[in-house]
Amino acid sequence: MDFTFSDDQLTFREAISRFLMTEAAPEMLREIWETDVGRSPDLRNKIAAQGLTALSVPDAFGGLGMDDVAWSLMTQELGYYAIPDSLADTAYLACGLIVGLDGRVAERGEWLRGIADGSLRVAIGHPVNPWVADAAHADLLLLANGDDVHAVARAQVDVQVHRSIDASRRLAQVSWQPHAATRVAQGEAGRLLWAQTVSRGALSVAGQLLGLAQRMLDLSVDYAAQRKQFGKPIGSFQAVKHHLADVATQLEFAKPVLYRAAYALAQGEQNAHVWVSQARLACCEASWLAARHAIQVHGAMGYTWEVDLQMFMKRAWALDNAWGDRALHKTRVAAHVLSGAPLGPGHTFED
Known part of the structure; x- marks a missing residue:
């Protein structure tokens, strides 16, 4: 696609x-x-x-x-x-x-x-x-x-x-x-409307989480270029580079999942809710990783009111359970992936 x-x-x-x-x-x-x-x-x-x-x-x-x-x-x-x-x-x-x-x-x-x-x-x-x-x-x-x-x-x-x-x-x-x-x-009309609304709510949260993750990454990159230890910017240290690279990778993997979910909703696909749940999970993971590594890069001061990071980090945490927690979305994806799959000891060695 x-x-x-x-x-x-x-x-x-x-x-x-x-x-x-x-x-x-x-x-x-x-x-x-x-x-x-x-x-x-x-x-x-x-x-x-x-x-x-x-x-x-x-x-x-x-x-x-x-x-x-x-x-x-x-x-x-x-x-x-x-x-x-x-x-x-x-x-x-x-x-x-x-x-x-x-x-x-x-x-x-x-x-x-x-x-x-x-x-x-x-x-x-x-x-x-x-x-x-x-x-x-x-x-x-x-x-x-x-x-x-x-x-x-x-x-x-x-x-x-x-x-x-x-x-x-x-x-x-x-x-x-x-x-x-x-x-x-x-009745049925109301049920369908609420199902679409829940999916759109989850997609909206996924998009916001992705944007928050990108902002936290950008703030961390800027801070790492300015903050110095031992006479060098901390961004030059390999451990910091790895943290930021991990976040950037997670973001790039989450973006196409979000866009696939949006396309599925726009086209009214039958399994659009599954794509939405997958996007919700992927973007949530990206935001959590971005927040965790951003705090490590900023140090304890990242929590303080004076540092911009705290606004975006708190928003990511607050949105974590909005329009369905991880358990709900994992259940929806698992139900789709495992539907009709042969499970149990008797099927262990089946192709």
């Missing part, structure tokens, strides 16, 4: 990177982290002005109609710059779920237009996540009750805030009562 991106896709990624490089510098992130809400309306408005909230919204509702492959690039940039915003949850996951709703849902068009222009912030609650990200700041919550999908206004839910190791992750436990009036999908 050809994983080469088109010129338009590469230009799109470069434009996003240039924008976020200016608007989300580490010193700006620290300021946002220290606010009570942990969000910047100004940054959100600038993101919307760039059209990033409209990426997945269909053309008919004022969007760009881009698919999962585009988001596999976008989420890497969101991770690389550790954006303190629920952009992916609203503009990717919630948008995909709303697009899949029956056209007879009266508010469907209004919601999509609100996502496109950046005026609507949506949080998603599903049992795969213990807590709901950005529930306290959402205008609308899409919540699961069995296979049913419920669209609930913020005023109709009770939110209990939980702290995260990542100060920019605003998590909450949501209490609510399902009603027929809030149900927008049910």
